[in-house]
Amino acid sequence: MSGEIHSVKLFGRKGSTEGYSLREFLQRHVVSFEWIEIASEETCLKNIGISDVNNVRFPVVQFADGSLLFNPSVRDVANRLGYIALPRLKEYDVSIYGAGPAGLSAAVYAASEGLSTVVIERHAVGGQAGTSSMIENYMGFPRGISGAELADRAREQALKFGAEIILMSEGIKGEFKNGRIHGQLADGSKMLAKANICATGVEYRRLELDREEHFLGKGVFYGAGVAEAPLCKGETIYIVGGANSAGQAAMHIANFAENVVMLVRGSSLKGTMSKYLSDRVTNNKKIDIRFNSEVTELIGDEFLSQIKITDNKNKEDENVDAKRLFVAIGGRPNTEWAIDTPILRDEAGYLVTGPDLLLNGKNPEGWPLQRQPYYLETSYPGSFAAGDVRHNSIKRAAAAAGEGAMAITFVYRYLNEDFDFIVKHTK
Ligand SMILES: Cc1cc2nc3c(=O)[nH]c(=O)nc-3n(C[C@H](O)[C@H](O)[C@H](O)COP(=O)(O)OP(=O)(O)OC[C@H]3O[C@@H](n4cnc5c(N)ncnc54)[C@H](O)[C@@H]3O)c2cc1C
Structure with missing residues (x-):
């Protein structure tokens, strides 16, 4: 838009997949940016001061202070904007995987109730909702709100209460021992917590056509x-x-x-x-x-x-x-991390929780406690699921946010149980 001051400028070639990824990330984090296509030596010289257009590593990102990054990854840009942080603690009361509506809501409620809270998000805050141009059925926003703005507000609120949000970090495997969840992250590090919430949602389904990957961002x-x-x-x-x-x-x-x-x-x-x-x-x-x-x-x-x-x-x-x-054809759940764990998934990969785990009113096989699993608890005590990733979930932003908040109540109950008993009876 003319007259608008952008904090970031992106210069790139038409149809660049990297340019698309950067635009998507900035839009999701409500960073105002301008995308300028570089098609000639003149536009290159005018915008980034280099005329030898063939020797520039595009895309080029220019920040508010004028500094440039050449062909940066999304992670480089996130880092430069101050979105990347390392966990501050060795162990948390609750680790939350996924920063969509379910994960962000869980983070707000957990941190505001005084639990040490960390959120692990592999990409950008907001999840699927963050990609929505206008959410019109979320209570409290009669004129609607863009998904990115809703997510950014929730992020700010969670941080205000003391939650840590670790972006560009992916949970790839869960291991349960000594009453703790040991989350293995893609960068090789571990995340230790007494309880965890899986709020990893679903991922866009692909068309599964030839050359689909090739055309990503190129049409x-x-x-x-x-x-x-x-x-x-x-x-x-x-x-x-x-x-x-x-x-x-x-x-x-x-x-x-x-x-x-x-x-x-x-x-x-x-x-x-x-x-x-x-x-x-x-x-x-x-x-x-x-x-x-x-x-x-x-x-x-x-x-x-x-x-x-x-x-x-x-x-x-x-x-x-x-x-x-x-x-925009729906998605499949992000639960690969739960393969080879005691956590039960349905045939489509969604995590089964609470009453859905009971067989003729009886606890699932291997469940070590006398009590039944709580409503959002998976088949492993202390490991919960909220939002779209859950078997039979509603697939709405408000429902996911509601489940995130509800999951924290169950985390609280779990943390107040006889922990020594749990440690002794869970493998
Ligand atoms: C375009 C679009 C428009 C929509 N519009 C509406 C609407 O108007 N109203 C409405 O009610 N609902 C709407 N929905 C549905 C709504 O967005 C979802 O129901 C909601 O986002 C689900 O929230 P969630 O937190 O459960 O999961 P998601 O939103 O899917 O978030 C999951 C998050 O987990 C992250 N993640 C996944 N795997 C890992 C991992 N291994 N480690 C770390 N992080 C991981 C993902 O990157 C993602 O950020 C829309 C959905 C889409 C796609």
Whole structure:
């Protein structure tokens, strides 16, 4: 926007995957930025003072103080902006994995109740909700709020109460011994806590088409396209999906694009999209919906140029010109870390908790305590799950935030139990 002062400028080549990752990260952390495409020696000289455009390692990031980073990773930029921290304690009362609505809410409640609290997040705060252009059904925001802003407020609130949020850190395995969870992190370090909450949510499902990875950021994008939407001016944009995330993407992108085509596999939006949203989508003159349709091929050289759309009802294929395709088709749970642990997952990988663990009213096999698992407790005492990652969860931001808060009540109860007994009876 003209006249706006940006704290960060990004200079890069058209269709750069690295540029896309940086834009997405900055947008998620509500860092105002400007993306400037460098196409010639002149634009290169004018913007970064170097004319030899072929020898510049793009993307280049310029910070408010004028300093430049050449071809930095997302981690480098996060570090430079002060988002990367190391854990301060050797052991915490509760470790929370995932900083989506469930994890952030758990962090706010845990820290405000005086528990030493750490949140491990592998990417950016906000989770899926952080990618939403506008959340309109979250209580207290009658005019809606962008997911990134909601997440940023929750982050600030959790930090205010003393929670630590460790970004760019991924839990890859859990080990339970001596009444502690030993979380193994991707960088090789360990995170020790008396109780833990898995709030790792779900990850966007891919189309599983040939060359999909190649086209990432070069025409194929996942989610609501918040960071990309302003770049869609004058284009016809295709969106795959018929649920709320696809509807939000369509509404948001329609503000910029010439028109938007939604490709929906089912024959209606009923049952997959909230009524208020499907009404808006169908009434929006810029949005067309093609039902019974799916993308079956991605076509292009370096950049996406066409997609093949298969109409499953009429059994017809059509190739259409498409420079940008947004994929919003739900996700699969992030629970690989729980493989080879005593924690029970359902057939789709979601963590089973509380009453869902009982078989004919009896505790699950291997459960070591007299009491039944608490409502959000997994099949290992002291290890809880909240939000979308949980079997039978509601898949809404408010529900996830509610579960995060509720999980802390159970963590409290657990920490007040006979800990020596637990240590003795858990392997
Ligand atoms: C585009 C979009 C729009 C939406 N709009 C709405 C809406 O308007 N209203 C509504 O109610 N709901 C909406 N939803 C659904 C809502 O966002 C989710 O239900 C909610 O975000 C779930 O929260 P969560 O905390 O359980 O998980 P997530 O939001 O999925 O967050 C999980 C977090 O865990 C992190 N993580 C995963 N694995 C690991 C690991 N091993 N180690 C460390 N971190 C890890 C992820 O990076 C992520 O940040 C929308 C979803 C999408 C995708």
